[in-house]
Amino acid sequence: MRDLEAVPGITPLSSPIANSTVEDGGGVYDSRLYGWLFECHGFWHNLALIVFAAMFVLYLASHARKSYAKLSHGRSHIMIAYYGFLWLVSLLNLAWCSLQAWECTSGKEMAWNVLSLFTTSGMLFLEVSLMAFLLQGNYTSGLEALTRTFVISGVIVGFDILLKAFYLFGLAIPLFIDNYDDTHRVKWGLWVVHKLLLTAVYAFILFIYHSRWRERLPARPAFYNYITVMFSLNAIALFACALTGHGAGFGFWLYDVTVICYHAFYLPLLYVTFLADFFQEEDLHLENVYYSEMKDAGFFDADWE
Numbered sequence: 001m002r003d004l005e006a007v008p009g010i011t012p013l014s015s016p017i018a019n020s021t022v023e024d025g026g027g028v029y030d031s032r033l034y035g036w037l038f039e040c041h042g043f044w045h046n047l048a049l050i051v052f053a054a055m056f057v058l059y060l061a062s063h064a065r066k067s068y069a070k071l072s073h074g075r076s077h078i079m080i081a082y083y084g085f086l087w088l089v090s091l092l093n094l095a096w097c098s099l100q101a102w103e104c105t106s107g108k109e110m111a112w113n114v115l116s117l118f119t120t121s122g123m124l125f126l127e128v129s130l131m132a133f134l135l136q137g138n139y140t141s142g143l144e145a146l147t148r149t150f151v152i153s154g155v156i157v158g159f160d161i162l163l164k165a166f167y168l169f170g171l172a173i174p175l176f177i178d179n180y181d182d183t184h185r186v187k188w189g190l191w192v193v194h195k196l197l198l199t200a201v202y203a204f205i206l207f208i209y210h211s212r213w214r215e216r217l218p219a220r221p222a223f224y225n226y227i228t229v230m231f232s233l234n235a236i237a238l239f240a241c242a243l244t245g246h247g248a249g250f251g252f253w254l255y256d257v258t259v260i261c262y263h264a265f266y267l268p269l270l271y272v273t274f275l276a277d278f279f280q281e282e283d284l285h286l287e288n289v290y291y292s293e294m295k296d297a298g299f300f301d302a303d304w305e
Contacts, residue, residue: 040104045260049097052264056271057094060087078133078146082126083275089122090267097263103177113168116176121161123262126270127230129153131201134223163190178256188245195238202231226273233258 040046060067071080096119102108132152167173173187209217209224217223237258243251 040101041256045256046097046100048260049100049263050094052268053090053094053097056268057090059268060090060271078149079275081146081150082129085122085126086267086271086275089119089126092119092122093263093267095119109174109177113174113176117161117164117168120176121157121164123266124160125153125157126267127198128156130226130270130274131205134205134217134227160194178252185245188241191241192238192245195234195241199231199234199238202227202234206231222273226269229269233261237262 067083071083092115096115099112099115102112102115105112129149129152132149164175167175167187167190171186173184175187175190205217205227206224208214209227237255240251240255240258244255245251
């Protein structure tokens with residue numbers, strides 16, 4: 001378990017304060033609710049994660065009937081697969097965000113690590129599959145593209161899961177229990193390599209997009225706004241992991257900020273970029289949006305020369 005007594009302003013859940021009731025203004029609050037909201041990372045950290053994750057799940061639920069009708073009518077295997085997997089990962093992420101207190105609770109370390117492993121692996125699968133989809137360029141279509149994308153992503157994420165499981169259960173390194181004073185070089189070295197690989201792939205896609213080979217990629221600028229955001233986030237996380245591995249407190253704070261941003265905003269960003277337009281009621285409106293974005297990006301400039 002984390003050495004929480006070493007972190008200023010954080011009271012361990014096993015302390016007398018956390019195991020007693022809390023009185024404030026005449027009201028009595030159950031200690032478990034108090035610990036769930038205020039202990040470990042703190043109130044604002046937990047609140048931000050829970051609120052944004054819950055809001056996105058509620059948004060998906062409120063549009064579920066219309067989305068199902070659109071998917072049934074369109075019969076797009078790629079969209080059906082991504083939408084279904086998005087639901088699964090969103091529920092896992094909501095559970096992860098809601099159970100932050102497990103990270104600091106004695107006896108819950110294994111459950112927290114397993115939940116974190118499955119949640120982050122699900123989100124990584126979405127990341128890798130979308131990158132594989134983009135790198136296939138304009139030749140992606142139907143079941144063939146879906147199969148190829150999922151096979152590539154499954155192999156990469158499967159290897160990632162095995163490697164992290166080896167660190168967790170073979171080397172007994174708590175990858176997903178972050179401690180302000182933890183400068184375990186092996187742990188942070190793994191995260192540096194992990195973020196470095198993701199940053200490199202996003203940088204490679206951006207390089208292609210801004211080069212003379214841009215025509216080989218799908219002609220939709222919104223995709224590359226997404227790539228730019230993810231490149232920036234992973235580059236910052238890479239820098240933060242490197243600093244933390246060398247004992248810099250600012251690095252740990254910065255890494256925590258990237259974790260909050262990733263779990264709170266990544267799934268909504270993915271939905272807005274890749275799925276939202278698909279669920280528009282008017283197909284003509286969708287075509288106009290695509291045409292307008294392509295025109296703004298200069299894809300038709302050659303027609304006027």
